[in-house]
Structure formats: structure tokens, C-alpha cells
Amino acid sequence: MKFLPLFKQKVWGGNRIKDLGFDYDPLPNCGELWALSGVEGNESVVENGFLAENHINELIEIYMGELIGEKNFDRFGTEFPLLVKLIDATDRLSIQVHPDDALAQRRGMENGKTEMWYILAAGEESEIVDGFEQQVTPEEYKQFLAAGRVESLLHIERPYPGDTFFIPAGRVHAIGKDILLAEIQQSSDCTYRIYDYNRPDADGQLRQLHTEEALDAIDFSPTADGKTHYTYRPNATTPLAQCPYFTTNLLAIDKPLRKDFSSLDSFVLYLCVEGIAAVNSMNTVVPLHAGECVLVPAVADSVELFAKGQARLLEVYIDPDQWKGESRNHSHDNDWLAELKSV
Numbered sequence: 328m329k330f331l332p333l334f335k336q337k338v339w340g341g342n343r344i345k346d347l348g349f350d351y352d353p354l355p356n357c358g359e360l361w362a363l364s365g366v367e368g369n370e371s372v373v374e375n376g377f378l379a380e381n382h383i384n385e386l387i388e389i390y391m392g393e394l395i396g397e398k399n400f401d402r403f404g405t406e407f408p409l410l411v412k413l414i415d416a417t418d419r420l421s422i423q424v425h426p427d428d429a430l431a432q433r434r435g436m437e438n439g440k441t442e443m444w445y446i447l448a449a450g451e452e453s454e455i456v457d458g459f460e461q462q463v464t465p466e467e468y469k470q471f472l473a474a475g476r477v478e479s480l481l482h483i484e485r486p487y488p489g490d491t492f493f494i495p496a497g498r499v500h501a502i503g504k505d506i507l508l509a510e511i512q513q514s515s516d517c518t519y520r521i522y523d524y525n526r527p528d529a530d531g532q533l534r535q536l537h538t539e540e541a542l543d544a545i546d547f548s549p550t551a552d553g554k555t556h557y558t559y560r561p562n563a564t565t566p567l568a569q570c571p572y573f574t575t576n577l578l579a580i581d582k583p584l585r586k587d588f589s590s591l592d593s594f595v596l597y598l599c600v601e602g603i604a605a606v607n608s609m610n611t612v613v614p615l616h617a618g619e620c621v622l623v624p625a626v627a628d629s630v631e632l633f634a635k636g637q638a639r640l641l642e643v644y645i646d647p648d649q650w651k652g653e654s655r656n657h658s659h660d661n662d663w664l665a666e667l668k669s670v
Contacts, residue, residue: 365407
């Protein structure tokens with residue numbers, strides 16, 4: 328299944344997503360493209376095939392484990408468990424932190440937010456905030472925050488295209504200016520903003536900070552090196568991130584590649600991040616260009632991937648063997664070339 332994108336205007340948003348081939352008129356910019364979402368009120372809608380015009384959570388309710396995997400359905404129920412985005416930041420975003428599952432649930436939310444970033448483009452002066460430079464106590468943090476000096480505590484990374492950053496819940500972080508990236512995250516919109524450079528919002532007011540709420544969420548330990556170091560091999564699977572919430576691999580292909588998922592109890596999604604590709608599974612061929620996302624149901628045993636020239640894809644799934652714990656579900660009652668040339 329291929330999905331229609333959702334476009335989000337942001338004060339800091341740019342227009343590089345339009346350069347990928349998307350039309351988000353009449354919005355003046357697009358800070359975020361939601362490629363696949365089960366967030367209530369922002370559910371992604373299927374674009375192709377006989378399921379077109381249905382949204383993702385409706386289909387999970389109908390197909391359950393056949394779509395997302397039996398154990399994933401036990402764990403997550405009928406809300407798709409991941410949110411996949413492109414983010415185009417022309418200005419630096421606020422410094423923020425996300426709670427983990429335990430804290431989020433104590434505060435009445437379904438889950439926390441662990442995420443990862445794959446950098447698509449970055450300017451010469453772009454920076455990523457990724458944790459603290461050295462060990463900080465909560466008392467020191469509050470003193471620096473009150474004095475407007477919290478930036479001096481932060482660990483800064485220089486991002487380059489192809490870099491990957493894994494951001495676990497609890498890590499203070501921020502996306503800098505002039506950056507285009509892909510984000511894979513838990514399906515959660517819970518963000519605690521701790522510092523926003525004293526900038527006004529569109530109405531001229533200082534944006535709300537969540538100083539007290541963030542204190543219990545923050546991991547005050549230092550980050551020595553936040554980048555994921557990897558060496559990719561063409562036409563092979565390169566691991567980027569593996570955690571209880573998602574597994575993400577990079578596939579850089581210039582010839583057909585077949586993947587066997589017969590032993591995996593999960594959906595598999597592909598987000599194209601460079602070039603033009605096609606995904607063939609269950610007698611359906613779906614073409615993709617950068618920024619587009621396709622979901623392969625859990626019942627599919629295999630996938631064939633193709634590229635027009637060279638392409639890069641992020642491969643994402645939730646491996647039940649990576650997590651332990653009880654179910655959070657409430658109830659269970661209920662010819663490719665020709666197609667590729669048409670992209």
C-alpha cells in the first residue's frame with residue numbers, strides 16, 4: 328500500500344520538499360511531510376489499489392495481525408505504531424525532550440517517543456543538538472536554564488548527508504537550521520519544549536515551555552558521539568537502528584534485490600530517501616520517489632526491490648523479538664519497468 332502525504336506548515340519550514348516532487352499548494356512552506364501516520368486526526372490514506380481511500384487504522388481494524396503482525400497487533404491494537412516524516416528546517420527548532428513509555432503512561436498518554444533521524448541534506452553551518460556535553464545534575468541544569476545559558480551544556484554534532492542519529496526518549500535534542508531529514512518515531516506527539524532561544528511565535532508571543540514537565544523526562548548523562556557509525560554495501564542490508572520500537576535498515580540499490588520476510592511477524596515499510604525505486608510484493612508493483620512510503624503487510628513472505636539507476640530506501644519494521652512486555656491492546660473482537668517509467 329502506498330499512502331497520500333500529509334503536509335504541515337511550520338514557522339521554520341522550507342520548500343525543499345517541493346523539490347522532491349510534492350505539491351503542497353496553497354501552503355507557503357512545508358516544514359513536515361507525514362509519509363505514514365496513525366495519529367488520531369492525521370491518519371494516512373491509501374493511494375493505490377482496491378483499498379484506496381481507506382486510512383491505515385481502519386485497515387488494521389479489519390486485517391489485524393495479517394497487516395501489522397500478530398504480536399504487534401497484540402501490543403499496539405488498531406493504531407499504527409510508527410510515525411514517518413520528512414522534516415525541512417530552515418531555522419533551528421526548539422530544544423526539547425520526549426518522555427519514555429513509563430512516564431508518558433503515568434501522565435495519561437499511550438506511549439513516549441523514541442526516534443531516529445536520517446540526514447538527507449545539511450548546510451555548511453548546520454548543527455544537531457544531541458544530549459549533554461558532560462554529566463549534569465538536575466540542579467545544575469535548572470541553574471543554567473534560569474540564567475539563559477542552557478546552550479552551553481549541550482553536545483553539538485555537525486550533520487552530513489547520510490548521517491544517522493538515534494534519539495532515545497529522555498535525550499535532550501534539537502534539529503538545527505538548513506537541514507532536511509527523514510524521521511522514524513514512535514506514534515506519539517508528546518514533546519516537552521525546554522528552550523526556544525526566546526523567540527516569539529507567529530502572534531508575537533513567546534512559545535510555551537514545559538520546564539517542570541521535562542525535569543522527570545531528561546536523561547542528564549553525557550553524549551560522547553551521537554552518530555550511528557556504519558559502512559554500507561551496495562545492494563545489501565545495512566543496519567542503522569534497532570530498538571524495541573523499530574528496526575531501521577538502509578538499502579542502497581542499483582540492481583534488483585530480494586528480501587525474505589517469511590520468519591518476521593511484522594509489516595515492513597519502505598521510505599524512499601533518494602532516487603526512484605519500485606517495491607514488488609504480493610503481485611503488486613508500487614513505484615516510489617524520494618519522500619514516498621509503501622507498506623508491505625505482515626502476511627507477505629518476500630519483497631523484490633528495484634531501482635531506476637541508483638536509489639536509497641529506509642527499511643523499517645517492528646521486530647517482536649526486540650521487545651518484552653504485556654499487551655497494550657484493549658480488545659481483539661473484532662512488467663515493473665513499464666510501471667517504473669510512468670513515475
